[in-house]
Amino acid sequence: xxxxxxxxxxxxxxxxxxxxxxxxxxxxxxxxxxxxxxxxxxxxxxxxxxxxxxxxxxxxxxxxxxxxxxxxxxxxxxxxxxxxxxxxxxxxxxxxxxxxxxxxxxxxxxxxxxxxxxxxxxxxxxxxxxxxxxxxxxxxxxxxxxxxxxxxxxxxxxxxxxxxxxxxxxxxxxxxxxxxxxxxxxxxxxxxxxxxxxxxxxxxxxxxxxxxxxxxxxxxxxxxxxxxxxxxxxxxxxxxxxxxxxxxxxxxxxxxxxxxxxxxxxxxx
Amino acid sequence: xxxxxxxxxxxxxxxxxxxxxxxxxxxxxxxxxxxxxxxxxxxxxxxxxxxxxxxxxxxxxxxxxxxxxxxxxxxxxxxxxxxxxxxxxxxxxxxxxxxxxxxxxxxxxxxxxxxxxxxxxxxxxxxxxxxxxxxxxxxxxxxxxxxxxxxxxxxxxxxxxxxxxxxxxxxxxxxxxxxxxxxxxxxxxxxxxxxxxxxxxxxxxxxxxxxxxxxxxxxxxxxxxxxxxxxxxxxxxxxxxxxxxxxxxxxxxxxxxxxxxxxxxxxxxxxxxxxxxxxxxxxxxxxxxxxxxxxxxxxxxxxxxxxxxxxxxxxxxxxxxxxxxxxxxxxxxxxxxxxxxxxxxxxxxxxxxxxxxxxxxxxxxxx
Amino acid sequence: xxxxxxxxxxxxxxxxxxxxxxxxxxxxxxxxxxxxxxxxxxxxxxxxxxxxxxxxxxxxxxxxxxxxxxxxxxxxxxxxxxxxxxxxxxxxxxxxxxxxxxxxxxxxxxxxxxxxxxxxxxxxxxxxxxxxxxxxxxxxxxxxxxxxxxxxxxxxxxxxxxxxxxxxxxxxxxxxxxxxxxxxxxxxxxxxxxxxxxxxxxxxxxxxxxxxxxxxxxxxxxxxxxxxxxxxxxxxxxxxxxxxxxxxxxxxxxxxxxxxxxxxxxxxxxxxxxxxxxxxxxxxxxxxxxxxxx
Numbered sequence: 001x002x003x004x005x006x007x008x009x010x011x012x013x014x015x016x017x018x019x020x021x022x023x024x025x026x027x028x029x030x031x032x033x034x035x036x037x038x039x040x041x042x043x044x045x046x047x048x049x050x051x052x053x054x055x056x057x058x059x060x061x062x063x064x065x066x067x068x069x070x071x072x073x074x075x076x077x078x079x080x081x082x083x084x085x086x087x088x089x090x091x092x093x094x095x096x097x098x099x100x101x102x103x104x105x106x107x108x109x110x111x112x113x114x115x116x117x118x119x120x121x122x123x124x125x126x127x128x129x130x131x132x133x134x135x136x137x138x139x140x141x142x143x144x145x146x147x148x149x150x151x152x153x154x155x156x157x158x159x160x161x162x163x164x165x166x167x168x169x170x171x172x173x174x175x176x177x178x179x180x181x182x183x184x185x186x187x188x189x190x191x192x193x194x195x196x197x198x199x200x201x202x203x204x205x206x207x208x209x210x211x212x213x214x215x216x217x218x219x220x221x222x223x224x225x226x227x228x229x230x231x232x233x234x235x236x237x238x239x240x241x242x243x244x245x246x247x248x249x250x251x252x253x254x255x256x257x258x259x260x261x262x263x264x265x266x267x268x269x
Numbered sequence: 270x271x272x273x274x275x276x277x278x279x280x281x282x283x284x285x286x287x288x289x290x291x292x293x294x295x296x297x298x299x300x301x302x303x304x305x306x307x308x309x310x311x312x313x314x315x316x317x318x319x320x321x322x323x324x325x326x327x328x329x330x331x332x333x334x335x336x337x338x339x340x341x342x343x344x345x346x347x348x349x350x351x352x353x354x355x356x357x358x359x360x361x362x363x364x365x366x367x368x369x370x371x372x373x374x375x376x377x378x379x380x381x382x383x384x385x386x387x388x389x390x391x392x393x394x395x396x397x398x399x400x401x402x403x404x405x406x407x408x409x410x411x412x413x414x415x416x417x418x419x420x421x422x423x424x425x426x427x428x429x430x431x432x433x434x435x436x437x438x439x440x441x442x443x444x445x446x447x448x449x450x451x452x453x454x455x456x457x458x459x460x461x462x463x464x465x466x467x468x469x470x471x472x473x474x475x476x477x478x479x480x481x482x483x484x485x486x487x488x489x490x491x492x493x494x495x496x497x498x499x500x501x502x503x504x505x506x507x508x509x510x511x512x513x514x515x516x517x518x519x520x521x522x523x524x525x526x527x528x529x530x531x532x533x534x535x536x537x538x539x540x541x542x543x544x545x546x547x548x549x550x551x552x553x554x555x556x557x558x559x560x561x562x563x564x565x566x567x568x569x570x571x572x573x574x575x576x577x578x579x580x581x582x583x584x585x586x587x588x589x590x591x592x593x594x595x596x597x598x599x600x601x602x603x604x605x606x607x608x609x610x611x612x613x614x615x616x617x618x619x620x621x622x623x624x625x626x627x628x629x630x631x632x633x634x635x636x
Numbered sequence: 637x638x639x640x641x642x643x644x645x646x647x648x649x650x651x652x653x654x655x656x657x658x659x660x661x662x663x664x665x666x667x668x669x670x671x672x673x674x675x676x677x678x679x680x681x682x683x684x685x686x687x688x689x690x691x692x693x694x695x696x697x698x699x700x701x702x703x704x705x706x707x708x709x710x711x712x713x714x715x716x717x718x719x720x721x722x723x724x725x726x727x728x729x730x731x732x733x734x735x736x737x738x739x740x741x742x743x744x745x746x747x748x749x750x751x752x753x754x755x756x757x758x759x760x761x762x763x764x765x766x767x768x769x770x771x772x773x774x775x776x777x778x779x780x781x782x783x784x785x786x787x788x789x790x791x792x793x794x795x796x797x798x799x800x801x802x803x804x805x806x807x808x809x810x811x812x813x814x815x816x817x818x819x820x821x822x823x824x825x826x827x828x829x830x831x832x833x834x835x836x837x838x839x840x841x842x843x844x845x846x847x848x849x850x851x852x853x854x855x856x857x858x859x860x861x862x863x864x865x866x867x868x869x870x871x872x873x874x875x876x877x878x879x880x881x882x883x884x885x886x887x888x889x890x891x892x893x894x895x896x897x898x899x900x901x902x903x904x905x906x907x908x909x910x911x912x913x914x915x916x917x918x919x920x921x922x923x924x925x926x927x928x929x930x
Contacts, residue, residue, distance in 0.1 A: 005837075009734045013747070016731055020754045023765035023805070026775055030768060038768050039775065084655035091640040103660050109858070111866025111910060113883055117903045118667035121674050121896060141663035163643065165355035167343045168320055169369035169420055173645030179368075183359050202758030205868050209890060218760045225764055225873055234768075237761045244756040252749050 024241055031234035038231040050231040054239075057232060063215035066132055070207075070216060071200040073136040074143055078196045081140065082147025083189060087181075089148070090155045107142035112205025115141055120210050130212030138206040143199050147192035154188035187258075194251070271456040272333030272346065272423035273298040274319060279328035281314045281480075288314045290480035291328070296458060296473075298333075298423075301450050303459040303467040306477035307503070312460040315477075316426050319458065320349045333423055348417035350427045354409050356401045362388070362412055363397035369420035387415040391449065407438050411445070418453060425450075427459045431466065443470055464504045468492065476500045478627055496537055499627035501548045508554065508593045510547040514539070514623065524623050528587050531565040533621035543625045551596035553620035556583065556612040565621060567614045569593060571606045581605060585614060675901035696901035706885055706902075713882040714909060716796055717864040720803045724811040724860045725853065727804070732815040732852075733845065737824060755809050763873045766802045770874065798874040799881070803864045810863065811856035818852025819845060854921040862910045882906060 030038040034047040054060060089100050107115060119138035120130055128134065158181070166176045182189075204218040211219060217240075224233050274296040281289035289311040296302045304312040317323045319330060321342035330337045332346060348369075357365050364371075366387055367380035375383075385397055391411035396404070404412065410430060417425055427446075431439045447470050450457045461467050467474050468488040475485045476499070484496035495501035502509070512526035522535050524547045531547065539545050560566040569585035572592070576599075583595045583606060595614060606612065640649045676692045700706050735744060754762060769776045770792040780786045792798050822845060830840040846853075871881030886906065889899035 006738060009730070009738045012730060013734055013739070016727070017747075017750055019805075020751065020809075023762070023769055024754065024757060027761065027765040027768055037771075039771070081655050081659045084652040085659060087644075088640060088652045088656050091643055092637065093639075096637075100656075100660075103664060107664055109862060109910070109914060111862060111883075111906055113866055113868060113886055114671070114903045114907045115667075117886070117890065117896075117899060118671035119663075121900060122667035122670045124896075125670065137663065141659070141667075144659050144663075159353070159355065160643075161351050161353060161355035162357060164322060164342070165349070165351060165357075166368065166372075167341075168347070168349045169372065169416070170343050171368070171372040172343065173648050175372050177644065177648060179371075180357060198756065202760075204758075204760055205866065208868060208887075218758060221760050221764065222869065222873075225767065233764065237764060240761060241753075241757050245753055248749065248753055248756050252745075256745075 027234055028238040028241060031231050031238045033231065036230060038229065038234045050235040053230070053232045054235045059215065060217075060220060060232075060236065063217050063220035066214055067201055067216040067218075070132050070136045070139070071197045073133075074139050074200040075193050075196045077136065077140045078144040078147050079189060079193050081144040082192055082196075083151050083185065085144065085148045086151035086155055090152060104145050104148055108145045110142070112203065113209060116206040116209030119206070130210055132211060132214050132216075134210035134212070135203075135207045135214075135216070136200075138210045139200050139203050142206075143196045146195050146199065147189075150188045150192045150195070151185055154185055158184050198247075271298045271454055274424055274456065274458065275329075275331040276315070276319075277329045277331070279315070279318065279325045279330060281311070281318060281323060282326040288480050289318070289325075292477075292480075292482050294475055294482060294485055296456060298456055299454045300472045301447065301457045301459065301470060303461060303471040303474045304477055305461060305464060305467040305474050305503070307462055310477040311480040312477050313428060314480075316349070316428055316458065316460055319424070320347050320426050321345045346423040348420055348422035348425055350413050350417055350425065350430050352428045352430065352432065354413045354430075356409060356413060356416070358401050360401075361397070362393075362399050362401065362404070365401065365412060366415045366419050368416065373420075383419060384415070387419055390418070390452070391415045392445070406434050407442060410434070410442060414446075414449060418449075418455070422455060424456045424458060427457065429461050430459075432461070432463070439466075446470060468504070476503060478503070481628070483627065494536075495548075495622070495624060497627055498546055498548070498624045501622065501624055506551050506594065506596070508549045508551065510549070512547060514541055514545070517541075521618055522623060527589065528567050528591055529565075531616075531621060532618040533565075533623050534619060536622050536624040539623055539625050545623050545625045548622045548624055549616050549620065551582075551594040552580075552598075554593075554595045554614050554616040555597070556585075556595060556606060557615055558612065560613045560615045564615045565618060567593070569612060569614045571608050571610050571612065573608060574605055576605060585612075587614075671900050672904060674897055675904050677897055679895040679897040696898045697905075699898055700902060700905060709880050709885060710882050710905070710909075712796070712880075713865055716800060717803075717861050720800055720807065720864045721811075721857050721860045723800070723804050724808045725815075725857065727808055728812040728815055728856070729849075729853075732812055732819050732849075733841075735816050736820040736822075737827070751809060751812070759806055760869055762806045763802055763869045766798070766805055767873050770798050770801065793874060794876045794878065796876075796879050798876060799871050799879055802870040802874040803867060806867075806870055807860045807863050810859045814852040814855035814859070815849055816852070818849040818855075822848045850921045854917050858914050858917050861913050865910060865913075866906060 027038075031050055032046055032048070033039060033043055034045040034049070035043075085104060089097060089104070092100065115138050119134055119141070123134055123137070124130075162180050162184075163176050166180045167173075171179070202218065204222065207216050207219060208222075215223075217236075221233055221236065276292050276294050279289060279292045280287060292311075292315065304315060306312050314323060318325050319332075319337075321337065321340060321344075324338075337345060357368065360368070363381055363384035366384040367375070370380045370383060381397070385394075388394055388396055391414055393408060393411050393415070396408070396412075401409065401412070413430070414425075430446075431442050434442060443466060446457075446459075459467070459470065468491065471488060473485060473487055474491050476483045476491060478499050484491060484500045486494070486496075491500060491504055495504065498509075501507055510524070510526040510528060510531075512524050515523040515525050515530060517535070520535055521532055522539075523530055523532050526547060533547055536545070556569075556571075567587050569587050571583060572586050573584040575582040575584075579599055581597045581599055583597060585593050585595060587593065593614060640652065643649075644652070675696055676694065677690060678693065678695060680690060700710075735747065739747065768774055771777075774792075776792065777786075792801070826844055826848075827840055830844050835843070866883060867881070868883045868887065871879065871884065875881075875884075882902075883906070886899055886902045889895050889902055893899075
């Protein structure tokens with residue numbers, strides 16, 4: 001009985017993985033098919049012309065540049081904000097902590113459309129027009145929460161006595177933070193920056209409402225699918241998926257290496 | 270370069286709980302001073318007040334003649350050895366040691382040289398580039414001490430530094446710490462709940478209970494002339510007799526107990542009305558066949574004997590079944606008394622103390 | 637607060653406070669308040685703003701309540717989002733159980749990596765992939781016809797079918813991971829104890845595993861519902877002639893009509909329903925906000 005149910009489970013897992021990954025493979029495959037409408041069947045012929053079209057697509061490059069720009073801006077804003085918020089909330093207790101925590105998590109639980117519209121309206125009041133800057137601001141409002149959560153988790157493993165020891169030895173508060181606290185937090189800050197970057201790149205809902213007339217990659221793909229679709233989009237998709245897979249693999253491998261290194265170190269006496 | 274520390278009427282309140290109650294003591298420059306007491310007696314609070322992490326609610330703390338009120342921990346001439354050592358895990362040994370110099374802007378070469386010099390002082394030559402995780406417990410201890418010494422503090426504060434070590438290492442480190450203190454002549458303030466440690470290492474000991482200093486004296490005085498019942502019980506073993514003072518005669522008195530009436534020395538501050546008890550240490554009582562005339566004497570029967578090597582622990586009972594303890598040196602002259610044999614337990618009046626009970630802990634804030 | 641100053645000194649503490657205040661006030665609280673306030677004001681040309689015509693009223697909300705179509709779309713969105721949530725749970729729960737209790741621990745990290753890949757690929761691409769697959773001349777139809785299961789190509793993109801399929805695909809992983817975490821934390825001994833006492837597998841799940849997994853299920857349900865109700869990409873890309881999603885209406889107000897005020901009101905209604913759902917789930921499952929945020 002156990003063996004049979006185990007087999008069913010294994011089969012279910014495989015089926016689910018196929019369900020998850022096949023669509024991506026199909027989408028990628030269509031990038032090579034010489035057919036005007038993206039498809040894998042019927043297979044007309046092997047071609048790389050969609051990739052060439054993509055390379056020559058100026059609008060795509062502009063969207064790409066914009067996406068990177070916004071993502072970098074988001075990282076620059078959300079990492080200090082998230083770190084500061086984590087340090088602050090870690091030193092506060094009781095009801096103040098719960099209230100602050102609620103406000104910080106709220107943007108994560110808010111639909112992207114609402115974030116986008118509220119950002120647009122608010123800054124419009126100060127005569128700030130829609131554009132990529134607003135997209136960065138809107139995205140920061142909820143991406144900072146991710147950074148905050150990562151840094152806060154890392155703070156739990158920080159021994160406060162280290163700060164006191166440094167103070168006792170004569171360090172100024174700035175030195176304590178720079179030499180003792182931040183080095184401990186760097187792994188979380190690094191992870192937060194990576195998460196912030198990728199979350200920003202893939203954001204759509206908030207960007208849609210705040211971007212004004214500018215394109216980002218996600219908006220570009222969206223408008224292309226709606227207007228006139230050719231497999232250049234598939235080519236772009238395949239490139240992005242491949243980059244994602246490489247990024248994910250690299251992240252996972254480096255994470256495992258770090259875990260192994262930490263596990264090998266003798267436990268502190 | 271060391272300094273004297275003066276605590277004048279120092280109190281520490283946490284809400285309505287008074288952790289430190291009017292502590293007055295002057296610790297001499299270059300002295301090894303211990304605060305001894307059970308957990309919760311306030312000794313850690315005193316240490317944190319001297320180092321600056323807690324402000325006293327009342328009273329003044331003076332170091333080297335300078336009042337420390339309002340001076341933050343990073344500006345005080347003190348160095349604290351934490352109970353969990355708080356060595357910086359991401360820095361190698363030499364950077365840990367020279368951290369205090371680094372924050373003062375000393376250049377790298379000088380810092381490195383100073384770190385190596387201190388490593389030799391604490392007997393860890395060649396460990397400069399090791400990581401903290403590679404060190405043993407005792408080695409980490411010494412690095413922590415070196416780190417503190419690097420800033421040339423006037424006062425070293427040590428928070429139960431040996432409590433996490435195993436027995437052999439603890440004994441070894443006791444001697445080491447004492448040696449380092451003598452070598453550097455820095456004032457050491459040491460807190461511990463281990464009476465053996467405090468007595469063995471200190472020039473003077475301050476015994477604390479419930480936030481109050483019960484007695485400040487040399488180790489011999491603490492042991493031989495405890496000021497009250499708490500100090501007597503906390504340090505060393507006792508036979509304790511409840512009873513009443515019958516007559517007084519200058520420095521001695523007669524004390525009537527359920528086991529008999531005995532002559533003994535009066536402890537400080539004992540009046541006819543203060544509740545008091547009689548204390549006799551096991552090693553100061555003897556078992557004899559015939560008691561000398563006028564001596565304090567209790568007829569007893571041997572209940573149990575434990576041969577512990579260099580001394581013999583003898584449990585006895587008197588006529589009413591009251592249990593008492595005698596400790597005899599194993600110097601070959603005394604035979605081990607068999608259980609059931611009858612003797613007289615005698616002790617000299619000079620070796621018995623009538624001591625007042627500890628004053629009741631303050632309830633809430635003192636008016 | 638005092639602890640913060642004591643720990644880091646006044647200047648640094650000030651920096652932390654300012655940054656956090658900037659985030660919470662300027663990026664979160666004030667915009668939401670402004671959204672709320674704006675939803676009560678009429679859509680006016682710039683010159684009239686602040687003038688006599690600029691009065692607070694419920695008009696924008698009334699526009700919603702007086703429009704049967706909009707109300708219909710609103711409820712349809714909620715219902716189908718709930719359907720998606722339920723489907724995601726049905727699909728994800730056996731998997732979560734498998735990953736945490738059945739699979740060998742050597743294989744789990746690799747499986748997770750494979751599962752994480754679709755998540756890292758952005759939502760737009762996931763929706764687009766299904767756009768291709770579900771097309772009339774798409775591979776799904778060809779595959780099914782080839783296998784002999786159907787004779788004629790099925791028009792997948794009709795009604796709300798394709799949207800539900802797309803939403804489930806896009807968001808099922810958001811249900812899987814929290815439920816996995818919750819089931820993982822259950823001591824396997826409890827399951828074995830239940831079996832040992834004679835409990836059939838479905839009872840063990842119902843009485844032992846599911847209750848323990850409540851926080852994870854709540855977290856997943858909240859996430860999937862909110863993402864579905866607030867989704868723009870999937871309902872637009874996989875739309876059919878008869879389907880409409882509430883977010884599309886918001887878009888119309890904002891972009892086609894340029895009526896940001898009514899758009900705010902509708903956006904606020906969307907936020908309201910999400911908050912209500914979150915609170916409901918928290919009550920029913922008896923979990924707190926901090927459990928969900930993981």
